[in-house]
Amino acid sequence: MPHFPKPAPGSWTEHYAELGTAGISYDDCVSPEFYSAEQEAIFRRAWLNVGRVEDLARTGSYFTKELEVARTSIIVVRDREGRVRAFHNVCRHRGNKLVWNDFPREETSGTCRQFTCKYHAWRYDLDGSLAFVQQEDEFFDLDKADYGLMPVHCEVWAGFVFVNLAEEPEQSLRDYLGPMITPLEGYPFERMTDQYVFSANVDCNWKVFLDAFQEYYHVPVLHSQEATPAARPKIKGFEAPHYQIDGPHRMVTTNGAPRRTWPAEFQYPIEIATRSGLFGPWNEPELGPDLPVNPGGVDKWGMDNYQIFPNTEILMWASGWYLTYTYWPTSHNTHRFEGRLYFPPARTASDRAAQECAVVMFKEFALQDAGTLTGTQQGLEARAVGHNFPLNDQEILVRHFHKAVADRVADYERTKTGV
Ligand code: FES
Ligand SMILES: [Fe+2]
Structure with a gap:
């Protein structure tokens, strides 16, 4: 993995001159109109990670995904x-709605x-064709070939399943991910098959929570x-030693012995x-040489946190496991x-206990982050402060994220109005 030079201390933001250093506006997190624009400009056009190939282990394995932000639900399936x-x-x-269980x-x-279908029992094959x-014979000139399920663009990268709701995506998934993200495919994600999943409905704009995971300024507090x-x-x-930006995507490295x-x-x-603990089990698995980690070449590498635009994060830990976060908007303020x-599969009861401890710790700290968010949303919605929220150098990724969102919305508005 290429190493990137560390700029002079305290100058990460200035290193990316296009970001500027002025205070930012949080109107993008309190405005229903801006949320409507994001729905069209971002969530109906970007590649969105909806799961992993391990969730589709066999022929006919499927899962559904509720994408309220795009007012649709999708079926993701492994065909014959x-x-x-x-x-x-x-x-x-x-x-x-074709596939659902109790609700x-x-x-x-x-x-x-x-x-x-639960209504009149039409049946569809795994490739979507109407079977x-x-x-x-009671229908009128009905050709089953014309009535397959409506497809959604779907591509797999490094075992991560992405969908794109555009009629025609602007880029292939690989081109979209770009040169900073694609080298991660050398990481042995496929070996980490013990999976723990949590979800929570949170009363804040999706970007407010994402911001909480892209700076470590808040950690000691x-x-x-x-x-x-x-x-x-x-x-x-505490300060993170390395940041990197590529197109709309971002990453930050932390160190830790x-x-x-x-x-x-x-x-x-x-x-x-x-x-075991917050940073994972102490008995690190042997993952082999030349892992695509630590692009900044920092001492005592602890973790890389990649943020794939718009709403997915992948965190790879030195202790040999990874986690993902996704943030699915359900309204402008939820x-x-x-x-x-x-984790790699637990082989012993101790391995399992170590995993469980890491998971419980993760939940505790995620709750600490989540605990502030309703208050932040409330504070932003008061609109008492105006447009000048000052960000420090460690908050460079917050600055970049809001700019990436604003740029995409502005691009879309321009194409729409033809200006
Ligand atoms: S609506 Fe599905 S079979 Fe009628
Ligand atoms: Fe946090």
Whole structure:
């Protein structure tokens, strides 16, 4: 992986001159009109990560994904040729939602040979073609070949399944991901098959929560309990050592010595008991040489956090596991947050306990982040402050993210008006 030079200390933002250093506006997080523009300009045009290939292990494995932001639901399925496909979750007869379980608005998953509509029992093959129409001869000139499920563009990169709701995507998935993200395909994501999934409905704009995971300025304050009282002075003034930006995508690296090397008074008892904690299990798996990590070449590499525009983050940890976050808007001031943690398979009960400890710690710290968000949204909606929220150098990715969103919305508005 190419290494990028570290600019002079304290100058990350100035290194990317197009970002400027002025305060930013948070109108993009409180305006219903701006949210409508994002729905069209971003979520109906960008590649969106909806899951992993491990979620589609066999022929006929499928899951549904509710995409409220695009006012649709999709089915993602592995067909008989092994290809991963996506379709709008809509029956071609009279528009019934095709795949759901007990509640139409809830996501579901499973394995099947065909999809059968609950209304009049039309059936669709795994490739979306219409296979069976009840009392077909009562219809008028109905050619089943004309009534397959409506396809959604779907591509797989490094085992991550992406969809694109545009009629014709502007770029292939690989071109969209670009030179900063694509080298990650050398990481052994496919070996990390023990998966823990969480989701939460959060009362804030999707960007407000994303901002909380792209700067570490807040860590010593909001997450002071991350460190034991003895270790707390150590995390004071914590700073990330490397940032990188490519197109609409971003990344940040943090460092941290392996937790197992820390003195005992810097560990909580549960960490010592399970040999695990917030940064993952201490017994790192052997993942092989030349992993595509640490592009800044920092000392004591701890973690890379990649943010794939618009709403996916992948965090790869030195302790040999990774997690993803996705933020699905449900309105201008609400969203659904999904966290997934992936580990190499546990071989022993101790491995499993170590995973569980990392997961519980993750939930605790994510809750600390989430706990501030309703208050932030409320503060922003007061519109008391105007347009000048000052960002420091460690908040460079916050600055870049809001600019990337604004640029895309402005581009779209320009194409629409032809100006
Ligand atoms: S709406 Fe699906 S079969 Fe009638
Ligand atoms: Fe945090």
